[in-house]
Amino acid sequence: MIKITLPDGAVREYPKGSTGTQIAAGISEGLARVAIAIEVNGQTQELYRTVETDASIRIFTWNDTEGKNVFWHSSAHIMAESILEFYPDALLTIGPPIENGFYYDIDFQGKSFTQEDFAKIEKRFLELSKSGETFERKDVTKAHALEVYKDNPYKTELIENLEDGSITFYYSGNFVDLCRGPHVPNSNIIKAMKIMSIAGAYWRGNEKNKMLTRVYGISFPKQKELDEHLQRLEEAKKRDHRKVGKELELFTFSEKVGMGLPLWLPKGARLRETLVEFLKKVQEAYGYQQVVTPHIGNKKLYETSGHWEKYGKDSFQPIETPEEGELFMLKPMNCPHHCEIYASRPRSYRELPLRLAEFGTVYRYEQSGELHGLTRVRGFTQDDAHIFCRPDQVKDEFKKVIDIVLYIFKVLKFEDYVAQISLRDPEKPEKYFGNNEQWVTAENAIIEAAAEKGLKTVTELGEAAFYGPKLDFMVRDAIGRKWQLGTIQVDYQLPNRFELEYTGPDNQPHRPVMIHRAPFGSLERFVAVLIEHTAGDFPLWLTPEQVTVLPLGEKFEEYAHKVAASLRVAGIRAGVDDRGETVGKKIRDAEVAKMPFMLIVGEKEAESGSVSVRRRKEGDIGTMTNDEFIAFIRNEVEKELA
């Protein structure tokens, strides 16, 4: 007998050589029915494989990420099998599962594979999956593997890099593929499948290599789940910030101005300003000081900072002054400027931490194919700040920045987030700048700060920047998509390069530590995420226009304007819809434009100095005096920001 430890710590005994299926069945029949794979001592494997020694195990189902990965990986095999039936000469390369489905990169060798092929591949896929294929694992020698794939340079390359003795093939139906596995017990659990799209992808992601055709697909255990998935995609399309931004007249692009350079329309600019004011106020409370620096900087500045060397090719190229021939760059980063502000006079340890904040607009040359709405642009504004502090202050400063980020998330209702702690790759210390002691201090400061703030974290080794470790916030929006927002990074490189110093209590010069942080990241990207998170239905405090006053006919326009003016004096963003349209039409337009409040004013209201309040999506909520309404809406805003 062997001892099997379950995830909850329970230990059960099974006969030596039990299969994963038998172990699952021992836990419950229901689990055995939905089991997809088993993890044995950290290794995921097929359910039909046997367990020979004591082990701790987990059973994976469709509800686990690992289970989905196995499910989709097997689906990729079946899709490849289907495709090969129609394109026998196609060369397979790799076909992994991804976050939403799977893909297979295929060299069609000059033949074209188009959207017209999707339907027949899907049909064949379902026939094959229904036929109940099993995935049989076979160990093969390297020599054999190379022989089988002698006509496929991609697989040959993969095999070359594998260790002899660790190479496995998987046989399913008439299909065989070089594959590490594992796979589902039987293809018949895959009940629904759709090819989503095709796209070009370089072999091994290197643009010097041949471009392959990447076929994206997704599959599910139930047709209903596929339908729901497609519906979610529809919903995402409806929330697309490019579409909503156009509908709500927030921003636009112009070919004449240039691709990737957003133009903020009045309503978008209003929204953006509100966000800026909001964050400025929060930052002031936390002891930040605003600074302003120019949009261009001498190329030497970026040579000093190291950005020219490392990112010069991703910047707009320097502009030369006509007389002196000096080179200036559109600034790709604010930090060098801020370093110079720090260095503008001698600094004492007493004035640290020094927190310099700027809504700094930067310009970066993104490749044309990279541009995407507001999320990937060539000119954008960072909610940047640099904290210059003593090494022993790093942890406290981190905690304060975390507080700011969490407050923003709370106010904007990003309720589902994790913090990613990015540390050094311990195997490659030479990749990083700064001495070991500094790294250990900074990494521990981040880990402790996150722990003390009770953050849900994941730790990634090797994801740190070369100049320091960082903490990034990933949020899930209202429809479950992940976005990376705020970032906090420790930097040892810049203070050195700029030779920044402060005089310590010992009257000796010391080097400060620098923390880069941007809770929004960039305003452009943040607004895009916010649009998609809220579907354009912004919270009252943030929405570009809060109130529209609707006069019942010409006679009451004067009163309507008076009401709107008094609201504006009270700091409420209000306007009047005095078009010669019916009230019904104006209400409809306001509802469509996501106007939170509509004030209908006619004879009754004009006489009594009141307004009839209609709240978006709710309808008529009764009559109030002007002052009552002002108090009411202020209270609503306060509740949101509390």
Place this chain on the structure above:
RNA sequence: GCCGAUGUAGCUCAGCUGGCCAGAGCAGCUGAUUUGUAAUCAGCUGGUCGGGGGUUCGAAUCCCUCCAUCGGCUCCA
């Protein structure tokens, strides 16, 4: 930058396999209507069919090229 798709009025879209003056709805303008909680009525304006080149008696429709957008690849200080 690369692969693929798309590009018709301000917006959303129709215009099939090349052939009468290129259409609709919304928006805009003009006029009438002066409205009580999600679309009042009528009329009008508006398009080098992304730009350029070519094939053809004839091109929005076919071909080439450039530009932009979309989906990916790569990268992201």
